[in-house]
Amino acid sequence: MRFASDNGSGAAPEVMAALIRANDGYERSYGADAAMGRVTTLVRDLFQAPEAAVHLVATGTAANALAIATHCPPWGAAFCHTHAHVAEDECNAPEFYSGAKLVLVPGDHGKITQETLAASLATTGEGGVHGVQRGMLTLTNVTEAGTVYTPAEIKALTALAKAYDLPCHLDGARFANSLVATGVTPAEMTWQAGIDVLSLGGTKNGCLGVEAVVLFDPAKAWEFELRRKRGGHLFSKHRYLSAQMEAYLTDGLWLRLAAQANAMGQRLASGLATKPGTSQAHPVQANMQFPLWPEGTHDRLERAGAVYYRLPAPPGREVARLVTSWSTTEADVDAFLAAV
Numbered sequence: 001m002r003f004a005s006d007n008g009s010g011a012a013p014e015v016m017a018a019l020i021r022a023n024d025g026y027e028r029s030y031g032a033d034a035a036m037g038r039v040t041t042l043v044r045d046l047f048q049a050p051e052a053a054v055h056l057v058a059t060g061t062a063a064n065a066l067a068i069a070t071h072c073p074p075w076g077a078a079f080c081h082t083h084a085h086v087a088e089d090e091c092n093a094p095e096f097y098s099g100a101k102l103v104l105v106p107g108d109h110g111k112i113t114q115e116t117l118a119a120s121l122a123t124t125g126e127g128g129v130h131g132v133q134r135g136m137l138t139l140t141n142v143t144e145a146g147t148v149y150t151p152a153e154i155k156a157l158t159a160l161a162k163a164y165d166l167p168c169h170l171d172g173a174r175f176a177n178s179l180v181a182t183g184v185t186p187a188e189m190t191w192q193a194g195i196d197v198l199s200l201g202g203t204k205n206g207c208l209g210v211e212a213v214v215l216f217d218p219a220k221a222w223e224f225e226l227r228r229k230r231g232g233h234l235f236s237k238h239r240y241l242s243a244q245m246e247a248y249l250t251d252g253l254w255l256r257l258a259a260q261a262n263a264m265g266q267r268l269a270s271g272l273a274t275k276p277g278t279s280q281a282h283p284v285q286a287n288m289q290f291p292l293w294p295e296g297t298h299d300r301l302e303r304a305g306a307v308y309y310r311l312p313a314p315p316g317r318e319v320a321r322l323v324t325s326w327s328t329t330e331a332d333v334d335a336f337l338a339a340v
């Protein structure tokens with residue numbers, strides 16, 4: 001009954017096996033390993049993006065911060081949702097690496113809307129040399145509220161940004177979960193919807209620690225490489241990052257793992273929907289949900305051994321954040337529902 005985070009899950013057996021294989025013998029360092037070449041080919045094929053540049057780092061924060069730094073000038077605004085991970089959970093790493101300012105754009109259920117983005121774009125950059133300039137747009141899918149943008153929604157937002165010639169980033173820490181939730185292709189969710197750079201998550205969904213930064217326009221690739229090295233995120237024994245990402249993207253493993261996480265999310269949500277006095281703060285569309293339930297439920301669940309985060313709640317109610325992962329089983333979910 002462990003629903004605190006998909007980061008709490010282990011690594012998938014296929015990923016572990018690939019690491020053991022990668023451990024054999026001698027390999028070139030700093031990203032020149034043979035497996036990195038295969039990762040680049042896999043990403044280009046999966047995204048139908050033959051020119052894309054692919055770089056690996058070990059954390060989502062590094063992926064986001066370096067992607068933002070590469071696309072936003074220090075005098076620029078990086079527009080993001082009010083509760084974006086880059087704004088609330090990365091200890092100012094995006095600002096540290098880029099020098100840019102995060103400008104928070106509101107919207108229900110974790111999503112920026114066309115109206116809120118248009119308003120924010122219109123009112124930023126009007127101060128001439130004295131004010132922050134428009135810099136870039138950064139979105140998250142799956143969002144921090146567990147909801148999922150469709151490609152059409154992403155395209156509508158990137159179109160507003162592109163009217164000002166702004167590059168667009170997608171924080172895809174749970175990108176595979178967003179693909180499974182919508183049934184669209186990686187290309188449809190990214191460059192075909194106006195995304196220029198993607199943080200492609202692996203860690204939450206069955207890797208030990210690897211994220212890919214995918215630059216759909218490779219013109220920025222060298223700058224990215226320099227920033228990664230300067231920022232201390234170029235791994236010497238890079239083969240271990242490559243091995244994880246290669247296994248993750250081979251034979252659809254990433255989508256199978258995300259499908260399990262999402263299916264367990266749906267099972268949990270369907271079960272909770274039958275419990276008296278229980279509702280959801282946001283639509284449940286992937287592997288993260290925020291149920292509200294009657295007071296006293298937290299204590300009962302924790303006594304039964306459940307692990308998850310408690311969130312601030314309105315009077316008389318309690319709110320939880322529950323995250324399912326590739327390793328969540330039906331038995332885990334059913335035990336939790338029984339305890340509720």
Ligand SMILES: Cc1ncc(COP(=O)(O)O)c(C=O)c1O
Nearest residue numbers: 059060061062085140171173203
């Ligand atoms: C939406 C989102 N982006 C990025 C990250 C990456 O974080 P980390 O640096 O912990 O790997 C997370 C992790 O919680 C996340 O939820």
